[in-house]
Amino acid sequence: MPPLTEDIGFLLSRTAALLTQEVNQVLAPEGLRVRSYTVLHLACENPAGISQKSVADASGMDPSQVVALLDGLEERELVRRQPDPNDRRSKLLVATDTGRELCLRAQASVQRAQEEHLHPLPAWMVDGLRDTLRSIISPGRTP
Numbered sequence: 001m002p003p004l005t006e007d008i009g010f011l012l013s014r015t016a017a018l019l020t021q022e023v024n025q026v027l028a029p030e031g032l033r034v035r036s037y038t039v040l041h042l043a044c045e046n047p048a049g050i051s052q053k054s055v056a057d058a059s060g061m062d063p064s065q066v067v068a069l070l071d072g073l074e075e076r077e078l079v080r081r082q083p084d085p086n087d088r089r090s091k092l093l094v095a096t097d098t099g100r101e102l103c104l105r106a107q108a109s110v111q112r113a114q115e116e117h118l119h120p121l122p123a124w125m126v127d128g129l130r131d132t133l134r135s136i137i138s139p140g141r142t143p
Contacts, residue, residue, distance in 0.1 A: 026110060026112070032102075036072060039070060041107065043073075043095040044100050044103045051084065052090075055093060080094055081093060
C-alpha cells in the first residue's frame with residue numbers, strides 16, 4: 001500500500017490546514033480569520049461591489065456562511081451592502097475606506113506568513129504551485 005503522503009488529497013488538505021492555522025494567527029490581531037479576510041479581500045478587489053452570491057461562489061462557502069461573515073464585517077464598518085443597480089433583488093458588497101485599509105494590513109501579514117511557511121521553496125516553484133492550484137479551482141482556465 002502506498003504511503004498516505006502519496007495521496008494528493010491528503011497533501012492538499014494537510015497543507016491547507018497548516019496555512020489556515022498560521023494565517024488565522026497573524027490575522028487575529030486585526031480581528032479577522034481566514035474566512036472573514038477572504039470576504040473582505042473579495043470586496044476590496046471589486047471596488048464597484050460584488051454580489052453575495054459571487055462571494056460565495058469565489059470562496060467556496062455556503063451562502064449562509066457568507067451572510068454571517070458579512071454581518072460581522074458590516075457591524076465593524078469594514079463593508080456595506082448597497083442595492084445592485086442591475087438587480088433590485090440583490091445587494092452588492094462594497095468595502096469601506098476602513099475596510100480597505102485593514103485589508104491592506106492583513107494582506108501584508110498574510111503574505112509574510114505564507115513566505116515564512118514556503119521559504120524553503122524557490123520562487124519558481126511557488127509560482128508554479130500557485131498556477132497549478134489556480135488551474136484546479138478554475139478548470140479550463142490556463143495560468
